[in-house]
Amino acid sequence: MxxxxxxxxxxxxxxxxxxxxxxxxxxxxxxxxxxxxxxxxxxxxxxxxxxxxxxxxxxxxxxxxxxxxxxxxxxxxxxxxxxxxSANAIELCDNKVLMYQALGQKKLAIPLTIIAPKIFTGSKINSENFLHIEKSFDYPMIIKEGYGSYGEQVYLIENRTQLIEKINQVHDRPFVFQEFIKSSYGQDIRIYVVGDEVVASVKRVAENDFRANAQLGSTMEAYQPTRKEKELAIQATRALGTDFAGVDLLIGANGEPIICEINTNAHIENIYKYTGVNIAEHIISHIKLELNC
The missing domain is CATH 3.40.50.20 (Rossmann fold)
Structure with missing residues (x-):
């Protein structure tokens, strides 16, 4: 083979x-x-x-x-x-706007999200047209670009001035406005799903950042997810059609899991370092099963 x-x-x-x-x-x-x-x-x-x-x-x-x-x-x-x-799964996860649409269609737990309209490069921005989103979100809120990695295109917006400044900065890219989950400040849970099985999980905690991405300096430890966290992670990967993916969960106000995002090429080395689980072996086993070999 x-x-x-x-x-x-x-x-x-x-x-x-x-x-x-x-x-x-x-x-x-x-x-x-x-x-x-x-x-x-x-x-x-x-x-x-x-x-x-x-x-x-x-x-x-x-x-x-x-x-x-x-x-x-x-x-x-x-x-x-x-x-x-698959190409479709990669496309849905690569563009977070499409990803949230797919998750919302399945009525899965995600932060309240408003999708920004298409704006062409060079267009004049009327910032007043965006202020009605303040009826849906308290400050701080999140602006998240559709394309981005390692948390670098995710912005915490503290007030109206910052909101307008960021809209003018990212207006010609796909992006969303999103509810900020205060209870998950600086922490999240990454659950790695292969097929329909949770194979490993870590908790990430950042001391000085609202984002918990390892590339931004967070610490990491092995984590045993709850049944509800496992079920939500598997539901998320099913909604997007992935064979293997890292599912990042936020921690809601009452401890309930909320999907942050899904990554089709989440790195596996750190998972192994903290859990001893070799994700690659699970991926190969899944492919053998899918190909009946």
Missing amino acids: YGWVIYNGHLTGNKFITFSKWIQYAGEKEGIDIKLKRNDQVLPIVSSNGLGLLDHDQFPAFVIFIDKDIVLARQLELLGIPVFN
């Missing part, structure tokens, strides 16, 4: 190549030959003769996609190659 792991060829950090190598090693343990491929090594071809991949005549039996190159993932699917996660 022969597969690929595709990761982004233009990122300078080692986290994605490490993720890919762990999957490769997990495959070797199961007798599966997995090759690592950068996304710039697998270029889609579209012509009057149909679809293909540049310099590739033989295709793998499956692809594990550790990237957000949605067009490439979809091309692979159109060529009949099973892709984990």
Whole structure:
């Protein structure tokens, strides 16, 4: 059995190549030959003769996609190659606006969210048109860009002046206004789901930031999620159609879990460091089950 792991060829950090190598090693343990491929090594071809991949005549039996190159993932699917996660799942998780729509459609627990309108670059912004959202949110509130990683595109808005300033800054990008969950200030729970199973979980706590992302300096410890937290995490991944994902849960005022977001390529090294669980092995087991091998 022969597969690929595709990761982004233009990122300078080692986290994605490490993720890919762990999957490769997990495959070797199961007798599966997995090759690592950068996304710039697998270029889609579209012509009057149909679809293909540049310099590739033989295709793998499956692809594990550790990237957000949605067009490439979809091309692979159109060529009949099973892709984990699917292009649709990656797209929903990559754009948080679409993600919250999908979660809201399933009536899952999320912060109250208002989606900003489409505004073209160079358009004149009438800030007064946005002030009616103050009827729905108290300050502080959150503005969150649709595209972003590591918490860097999430902003805590303390007052009307900051609200108007941030709208003018991000207006030509997809973004949402969101209720701030004060009870979860600086802390969240990451639950890793593979298939329909919770396989590991950690709690993250930041001392000096409302965001709990590890890249912003939070501490981390192994965590045993409650039944309700597990159920919500699995429901979230089902709503988005993921095969494997890290689900970040906020802690509501009464301790109830609230979905913050879902990440289709959440890093697995820290999970292993704090829990001893190798997510890559679970991913390989899930794929074997899905492919009946």
